[in-house]
Amino acid sequence: MSALPTDEDTQFEQAAALLADASNLLFVTGAGISADSGLPTYRGVSGLYEDEDAEDGLPIEVCLSGQVFRSQPALTWKHIRHIEAACRGAEPNAGHLAIATLERRLERVWVLTQNVDGLHAAAGSRNVIAIHGDVHELRCTACAWRAHVDDYSQLDPALPRCPSCAAVIRPDVILFGEMLPMAALRTLERELERGFDAVVTIGTTAVFPYIAAPVQQAKFAGRPTIEINPANSEVSALVDLHLRIGAAEAMTGILAALERRWAET
Numbered sequence: 560m561s562a563l564p565t566d567e568d569t570q571f572e573q574a575a576a577l578l579a580d581a582s583n584l585l586f587v588t589g590a591g592i593s594a595d596s597g598l599p600t601y602r603g604v605s606g607l608y609e610d611e612d613a614e615d616g617l618p619i620e621v622c623l624s625g626q627v628f629r630s631q632p633a634l635t636w637k638h639i640r641h642i643e644a645a646c647r648g649a650e651p652n653a654g655h656l657a658i659a660t661l662e663r664r665l666e667r668v669w670v671l672t673q674n675v676d677g678l679h680a681a682a683g684s685r686n687v688i689a690i691h692g693d694v695h696e697l698r699c700t701a702c703a704w705r706a707h708v709d710d711y712s713q714l715d716p717a718l719p720r721c722p723s724c725a726a727v728i729r730p731d732v733i734l735f736g737e738m739l740p741m742a743a744l745r746t747l748e749r750e751l752e753r754g755f756d757a758v759v760t761i762g763t764t765a766v767f768p769y770i771a772a773p774v775q776q777a778k779f780a781g782r783p784t785i786e787i788n789p790a791n792s793e794v795s796a797l798v799d800l801h802l803r804i805g806a807a808e809a810m811t812g813i814l815a816a817l818e819r820r821w822a823e824t
Contacts, residue, residue, distance in 0.1 A: 567812060570802050574809075575816035577783035577799060581756035582666040585773055586658050588806075589673045591762015591788060595652040595807040596678060598645055624735040632727045633718045639730055642675070643694050643711045651682035654761065654806035657814040659683035669750050673763060673770065675732050688743050688750075690769065692732035701726030739769070751776060757783040761806045765793040774798065 578584065590598070619638065621627055628635040651659075659682040662668035669686040670679050675694045679687045698705045699721040708714070719728050733739060751773060758777040765771040774794040777784050784798040787809040795801055802809045 567802075567804060567808070570800070571809075571812035571816040573800055574785050574802065574813045575820055577785060578757050578759075578813070578817060579820050581783070583754070583756045584661060584665060584668045585750070585755040585758045585777075586668070586670045587672075587758065587760040587763060587765070587770055587773055588658075588670060588679070589761070589763025589765075589770070592654045592672075592806040593649070593652075593674055593676055593678055594762065595654060595805055596649045596676075598649055598676060620735045625737040628729065628734055632729070635734070636718060636729075639694070639732075640711060643730075646676045646694060647710045649676060649678065651678045652807045654810040655679055655682035655684070657810035660814060661817075662686060667753075669755075671747060671770070671773065673767075675730075688747050690733075690739060690743050690747070692730065692740070694730045694732055696731040697728050698731050699724060699726055699728050704728070705731075744769075754780070755782065757785070759785045759787065760792070760794060760798070761787040761810070763788070763792060764790075 617627075622634055622638045624635075655678050658668070658670060658679065662684055667686075668684075669688065670684050671688045671690060672679055673691050675689065675691050677689075677693045677695050679689075680693075695708055695710075696705070697708060697719075702721060702724045704721050704723040711719075720726065721728050747769070755773070755777065758773050760770075760774060763770055765774070771793050774784050774786075774797055778797050784794075784800075786792065786795060786798040786801045787804070787806055788795070788801070789803050789805065
């Protein structure tokens with residue numbers, strides 16, 4: 560005797576029905592998708608601070624700002640190290656892997672992520688717009704030196720400096736008060752102009768206009784929209800389907816439901 564379908568099973572089938580005919584998908588992800596990899600859901604530049612100030616007595620947004628980095632880089636680096644330490648050793652979870660699988664199966668899949676943990680790329684996704692950067696990418700503040708590092712264990716614990724010119728280096732992430740990277744914005748604009756058959760948001764509050772915009776655009780165009788988030792967000796009232804469960808469980812269920820549909824065709 561087969562088990563009766565659960566509410567989640569029904570929602571997975573509903574999501575699969577919305578996505579079944581899509582060949583172009585956009586996933587918009589936030590901290591929630593990395594929660595199942597053991598990373599905290601955090602505020603700021605993938606920081607680790609829920610509603611409290613940094614231990615230095617300053618708001619974390621100040622410590623992790625471009626202005627403070629220019630005047631007190633060691634202070635900013637201190638807190639960036641906290642971020643990297645939380646990411647260290649984390650592996651992609653089933654949510655990341657499901658998205659990478661869909662990229663291989665479908666004509667065109669892109670990920671717009673606010674996360675700086677690099678887990679989408681580690682899962683095998685190639686079309687990733689890391690709009691806030693990646694803590695594993697380093698660059699010099701004075702010359703063209705750049706490098707990718709797995710972690711910060713080999714960096715100067717006080718203040719990392721460029722091996723080429725001795726200037727201070729920094730992670731290639733967006734600090735508070737800094738502009739978003741133009742290359743990433745151009746890629747996002749280009750892909751949004753091409754259009755997507757459906758948009759799925761995962762684990763993001765969507766408080767930034769550039770994160771909510773793809774959902775709004777899809778809604779205006781009559782394209783399916785899905786949200787995976789235990790809580791409400793700025794786009795919850797817009798989406799066609801809201802799955803109030805974790806990212807890994809949701810994406811595993813949706814992918815399985817899609818594969819059943821594909822097997823039947």
